[in-house]
Amino acid sequence: MSRKSYKYFSSNIINYKMLRNRELGLKPTLGYSDDIYRKVYSNIDAYLSNIPMQRFTADQGAIFNLEFSLDGKLLVAACEERSVLLFDASDQRQIKKVSEAHCSCVNCVRFLDDHTFATCSDDNTVKLWDTRKLKSELRTYRGHANWVKNIEYLEKDQIMITSAFDGNVYAWDLKNCSEGNTIYNNVFVMNGLMRTKLTPDGTKMIICTTSGYIIIIHDLNLATLSNDLKSFRPHLYRLMQLSDQTFPSATIYNHLFKQGRKSNRLEFIDDFPNEAEVISSLQIHPMGWCALSRSITSDENEEWTSVHDIQTRSASDYEDAYRYIHEPAIEEDEEELSENVNRRPTDIWMGFLTNDDLNAYRNSPLLNIPDNFHSTMGVINSGIIGQDIFKRHFRNRPEDRNRIILNLPRLTHFIKEKSVGKGYIKELCFSSDGRIICSPYDTGIRLFGFNEQMQELCYCVPNQPRELYTISEMNNYHPDVVVSCKFNPRHYQLVSGCLGGEIVWYKPIL
Incomplete structure (x- = not known):
């Protein structure tokens, strides 16, 4: 019996046992759900739909970002050549192409509800769209002075957060806006800002930088953030940490780091497995437990994927965190x-x-x-x-x-990546349950788990940083370097996009 046939035969036996136990009403054994997830995720592979996907490689350019709608029915792709593509996730049919969506490359897509999504671009603008009427955008937001790279959304407050290479983080009030009159606040500014993310509950803001560290803002209060961090320069404080020399203009802000602070408390993360220089991409766990990042060394010869715990620690952990x-x-x-x-x-x-x-x-x-x-x-x-x-x-x-x-050690997992496609940001992602990580890997992708059993992170937090467990490595699935990937929030479905403008779809092949 061949190895492939044996795997198929063993899989059928396991399926039969699961169904038989359910028929008999037997209670699931300990670790039953982990076995199910391990079976599903370890069998994810690319598949071809019945309808060939249209390719516009010549005029759409690279696929910089991929985003599913909240109900998982639509996929939107942000493209290098100013366009946005929409797909039906059920049959992978391309249903719409918005040409000239922006005046420059589209960097990010973010759904605000089932029908409304926002895009941002190197033309320094953010645009709001309705999937039901895509002839033109609903609204255009102007304020940034450089390339806008990511979008976040606080649903309960209806506030959209954007950040750009001008170093500014803007909060746009979508409740109180009309055409040509949108209220926004510059809530944070710093040199070398790369990405800004919010935890799902909106209580933390995570910022990655071009200087080898991540900023956590605990107990986020957007209403007072600008005043609380007024005049604070993160790079100056980081320089003080590295030089062991106190600077009055930095130590005067020690109170921003103190554990007893009620809102907008700061913390830096700097324990990376490599000599990280640029932390180019950032994603947050669906439960808000950890931050997933991709970092590059100063010579651009090494890339690493890292996972850092971002949860609030007990007060005792901070008692000796100073020098x-x-x-x-x-x-x-x-x-x-x-x-x-x-x-x-x-x-x-x-x-x-x-x-x-x-x-x-x-x-x-x-x-x-x-x-x-x-x-x-x-x-x-x-x-x-x-x-x-x-x-x-x-x-x-x-x-x-x-x-x-001083900064607390927060690194939990890491793995070395291939250093290809230099100059391009590779966007990683979590599965909707947070068990699995997908990472662009040359002309394919890799799937990682926190351990061999593919357990949830809360059940397998290591005492020391450990390497991520590689579930599968899918090489040569694209004609060019992969720079984006995304899990469907509702279904066992995954997509990846490359510099060549191609999108590949994946699902469990059982």
Whole structure:
């Protein structure tokens, strides 16, 4: 008996036993559901529909993003050459092509309900569409000054979150908008922003960067986020962590990291299996348990997929998550003299402050910076730092003067990827139940589980970071490098898209 025939024969026996046990009313044994999922996911493979899929490789370009409708009936593809494709997920028939949906490549698609979806583009705009009338968009949102890369949605508040390479995160109020008059707030800004994601319950915002770390904003409150993080520069705080040198303009924000904070508490993640430079893509577990990311080294020769726990930890975990930088004690009678002496090279951190930052500092009710505080050519004179600005703050919070908040280890799983298609972002995804990860892999895909039994993450959290379990590796399914993939939220169905403009459909072949 051949190996393939044996596998088919064994599968039929297992199916028969399952059906027989159900007929007899026998209770499922321990691990029964895991066995079912393992059987289903380990047999996923590509399949051909009865209707050949139309290909527009010449004019649609790469498939940058794939998104199913909430009911799983429609698939929308975001394409390189300004177009959007719609497919019937039941028979894979292409039912609509929206040419010239944007003026540049379409980067992301996000369904807001069963019929309404949003797209964003390198033309710096976000557009809203209705699947029932696609002759033109419902509305166009303008505000970003660079390529818009992702869209999130808070259903309970009807707020759409967008982020772009201009470093801005915008919150668009869809309840109070009319044509040409859309209310939005710039809730966060930073250099090197790559992706912004929300957990399914909307209580956390996760941001990945081009500097090798991820930001978690716990207990998210969009109404106060802009004011809470006003003047805060994540890269400056990260520099302080790496250099073991305290910067007053960074330690003054230690309170943003403290466990007792009620809303918009910050935390950094930096434990990657490689020397991560650019964290190019980001996805959140359907239960909000972890973040899935793809990171690239500075020389672009290595790519890794990583899973990090993002759940709130107990207060005891944070008790020792800091480091004091000890400096020589200063006598009280020398304090006035020391104020006029630059005791350490503050030009390092003041070089991060521009005129815009200075204006933000002046307007900050926390700091009360005097008007005579000035800058030249965008870099503040470090010799005058420490006289009144930070002294007042540290007098009330002396414990923060030389304290650096440390990052907790949060890496749970990882695996090395092929470094192909350099310069293109590869979008990963979770299955709807969160058990399985799909990752673009050269001209195919790979499916990963958290362990060999393909259990849910909550039942198999490792004590130490471990490699993801490879369920299957499907190579050479595309004519070009795969850059996107997506699971159907309602059915056992999976799709992947490549730079060559082709979409491949997968399902369990039992």
